[in-house]
Amino acid sequence: MAPPHQFQSHGSEALRRRLSSVVSAKRPNVAGFASLTPMWAGIAGTVVNNGTSFEVAISVHDSVYNTNFASALVPYDATEPNAQSEAIEKHVISTICKFSTEHLCKFLGAGVTLSLLKEVRAILIRQLRR
Numbered sequence: 424m425a426p427p428h429q430f431q432s433h434g435s436e437a438l439r440r441r442l443s444s445v446v447s448a449k450r451p452n453v454a455g456f457a458s459l460t461p462m463w464a465g466i467a468g469t470v471v472n473n474g475t476s477f478e479v480a481i482s483v484h485d486s487v488y489n490t491n492f493a494s495a496l497v498p499y500d501a502t503e504p505n506a507q508s509e510a511i512e513k514h515v516i517s518t519i520c521k522f523s524t525e526h527l528c529k530f531l532g533a534g535v536t537l538s539l540l541k542e543v544r545a546i547l548i549r550q551l552r553r
Contacts, residue, residue, distance in 0.1 A: 427495050459529040461485070466515060468539035474501055477511055477542065481518055493518065508543045515543075 465482040480494040497514050499507055523530060 459527055461531050462490070462523075462526075462528045464519060464530055464533040466533055466539060467536040468511065468515075468542065469536075470499060470501075470542075471496070475499060477507070479511060479514055479518075479539070481515070481522075483522060491522070493522075504542075511539075511543050 463484055463486070465484070466479070467482075468477055468479040470476070471478045475498070476496040477499040478494060478496055480492070482489055483491040495514065495518070497507075497511050501507070519530060519533075522528070
């Protein structure tokens, strides 16, 4: 098990200023004609720490190179699978949305491992909606 790891890169402030009509710390107000960088994600997850945590790792890459990586531990209780599924799903979706907003990129697709898919069956449907 790897220790939790946050994304290392940060969105360009110069790019935000150029593309937005109002610079905001929360969210850039990007003009409608601005192009977003296409990116893809690889998402993996498995139960760790004797069944007390669920490690989720997200790798972000363009069509050629891995550009960033993050992992986090989500508390896990096997006796409540629906609550666990929802917590893991929320973590993954919020992490991807936050990265997309900060880096002005759009995710075109994501690969999900079978171990994560077994725990969170609705994750693919949720990702397709966004």
